[in-house]
Amino acid sequence: MFALVQVEDFDQGELYARLKQSADKKACGNTGAIVTFTGLVRDFNNAGDIDGIELEHYPGMTEKALMLLVEQASERFSLNSAGALHRVGRIHNNEQIVWVGAAAPHRKAAFDAACYLMDMLKQSVPLWKKEFKGDKSEWVEAKASDDKAALKWMHKK
Structure with missing residues (x-):
């Protein structure tokens, strides 16, 4: 299992290989499925076009919260391994x-488990987002749809 927070871009193939190697060690070849998800920055919001985003975090706290989420997913879904990376x-x-x-x-x-990780990440990992366009930026409020997505897991076993 692993949880990473970094500024640099990432290689999906390297992350997949790391996940598979971790699963192989734990399960001795008993892994029948690996699901991954990669999120991209959208070029728009409800008000129109944007140029990108800027994410802030608390070093140490954010990594710890992300690892806790990975561990919870692993236990809840009886995973052989899990991983997450957020830029x-x-x-x-x-x-x-x-x-x-x-x-x-x-x-x-x-x-x-992959859906759970994404739905819960926005609720349980301390990250703050600003959207920018040109030289202007604006903090982004939490979305009701993100709350709703996380809530469904709290009622589902």
């Missing part, structure tokens, strides 16, 4: 911002 700093449109991966004996657990 911080200034990230332009269409650049990679987040990656999650789940390795499990069966595909349903891997798919559910």
Whole structure:
């Protein structure tokens, strides 16, 4: 298992290989599915076009919260391994911002775990986002849709 927070872009293939290697060590070849998700920065918001985003975090606290989420997903879905990476700093449109991966004996657990990681990440990992256009920026409020997505996991076992 792993949880990373970094400014630099990431290589999806390297993250997949790291996840698979971790799962192979734990499960001795008993992994039947790996599901990954990569999120990109959108070039728009409700008000129109943007040039990108800037994410701030508390070093140490953010990594710890992300690792706790990975551990919770691993336990909840009986995963062989899980991983997550979130970028911080200034990230332009269409650049990679987040990656999650789940390795499990069966595909349903891997798919559910990847969805859980993404839905819960916005609620449980301390990250603050500003959107920018040109030389202006604006802090982004939490979305009701993100709250709703996280809430469904609290009622689902």
